[in-house]
Amino acid sequence: MIQEAIEAPAGTAERKAEVRRAAKKWREPERTIYNWIKRLEDAGGDMNALARKLPSDAGQRRAWVSRQFDAAWVECGFDPAELPAIGSEVDHLLCRAWASPAQRAGWEQVRRVALTLFRRDLGERGIQLPDAAIRISQRRVMQFQADRRLDVRENDRKRWDDTKPRIRRDATGLSPMEIVVMDVKPLDCIVRRADGTTSWPKLIAFMDWGTHRVFRHYALLAQGEGVRQEHVIDAFKAMVSHRDWGFPRQLYRDNGTEFAVFDKIRSALELINTPGARTIVNAKPYSGASKPIESKFATLDRFVFSQMRGWAGGDRMNKKTQTVGKPPAPYPGSFSDFVAEAEARIVQFESYPIKTGFFAGRSPADWYSAKLANGWRPVRVDTFALEAAFAKRTDRRVVKGAISLNGAAWRHPELARFNGQSVEIAMPYQRDAAPLINLPDLGWAALLEDMPFLPGQILGAIGSSREQRDVERAAGRRRRELRPIAPTETLSPNVVPLPGRASAAPLIDLGMSIEAKQFAGARLESIDRASNEMDEAARRRARRDQITRNLLREQANG
Known part of the structure; x- marks a missing residue:
């Protein structure tokens, strides 16, 4: 965009014309183009001067739970220094939810279960926040989906076995009918x-x-x-x-x-x-x-x-x-x-x-x-x-821990622990150089090309068993860290309470209706007399009870 302009001398009409032409062609303000030219010339022609400046908080975490939750936490007067710990608790709840049967219904059910447990924990601590503030983004939920393999391991052994690390065997050196x-x-x-x-x-x-x-x-x-x-x-x-x-x-x-x-x-x-x-x-x-x-x-x-x-x-x-x-x-x-x-x-x-x-x-x-x-x-x-x-006889008295790149498989001794997770790979620019992998908690390391074993070579089976044992141990440790969620643990908090039982509607007072008296005849009059007599008896009992309470009160006072 500024190539033609920087070739013209500074302060000349040619540069001004080139800047005007570039602004019209690329639809950028002329002032912006002049600023780019100045930054490039002040840097001595270093094109890195034209790069966007990184913000001061680049690479730092901006939200611990979510933007809505963090903002509501501060507005309600709670200490912002507690947010990192709460964020770690939410991460742990998401991992537990992914390791539960909720993962079979997808990420939304996982988020629903995690938020239910999160609301319960906040209520036990006496923390009240608006419901709109307790939110977790889909991206945050999906970061921990690798832990769904724990539920697969416990309920689908065939699928779990298909994901285990495997070795490759080169059988081209075998003789016919050897195996x-x-x-x-x-x-x-x-x-x-x-x-x-x-x-x-x-x-x-x-x-x-x-x-x-x-x-x-x-x-x-x-x-x-x-x-x-x-x-x-x-x-x-x-x-x-x-x-x-x-x-x-x-x-x-x-x-x-x-x-x-x-x-x-x-x-x-x-x-x-x-x-x-x-x-x-x-x-x-x-x-x-x-x-x-x-x-x-x-x-x-x-x-x-x-x-x-x-x-x-x-x-x-x-x-x-x-x-x-x-x-x-x-x-x-x-x-x-x-x-x-x-x-x-x-x-x-x-x-x-x-x-x-x-x-x-x-x-x-x-x-x-x-x-x-x-x-x-x-x-x-x-x-x-x-x-x-073959006749009967008798007497009278017996997947996968590797990374595939450009048609080749690559391994690392620590790679089996992260089976099912995404890892960062770097391809060096040198020829015949091994790729690099960024292992969590270990940093960058070089990968080794997977060398196949002969079908009869016992070292291949030993290596495969060792990698599978490491995967099982890692999964066991992870299961101990993520306490299982009871099947009914998240059901009752999600039940919407029904309204209380409605009181019975009052009976129609047929005695207030003249037409009803004429229709029912003497039967209503007998009902009215019985009702009046019952009311008078109840009043007498109430007076006797009041006299008794007064006497007991005077006796208690001496």
């Missing part, structure tokens, strides 16, 4: 049985972690039937007998009862492993992130099964996928036709390069071919011996 992950997936496709009824097929899958291949075994069960151990055994036998798969060295299984049968082949797995190696690993219950096959299932849904006819979508109760109010149309062919099409699509899919992760750039088929060229060969097993191993 095989198995699970059962209900397919969201409708297929007809031989008798014409419809069913949802089940996919018993084995994922080779070293190549990302998936061995598939389909089962179309009878009505009301679930996947049993014999179905899993048939799938495992089919995989072992396949020329490109063979016998695995380690099984990573789900916790379903149908997979408990693999305990019977521990001795067979130990024959092809080093002494003391773990041959069967149980996945963590209710933790999809700990099973790499779960993400493979989601990929197959998108690229394979959703492309086939009979697909009903992920929500089976939603009948609007294909038609409104009617069930989706089943697969037009037989179950064998469905399996043949699914297999053809999966074979084609496994020839596509993997897009993300450590396996990115090559397809599962390419990874398998490369490791086959390096000398790997599948382990064969006698089918009858495997059959005997």
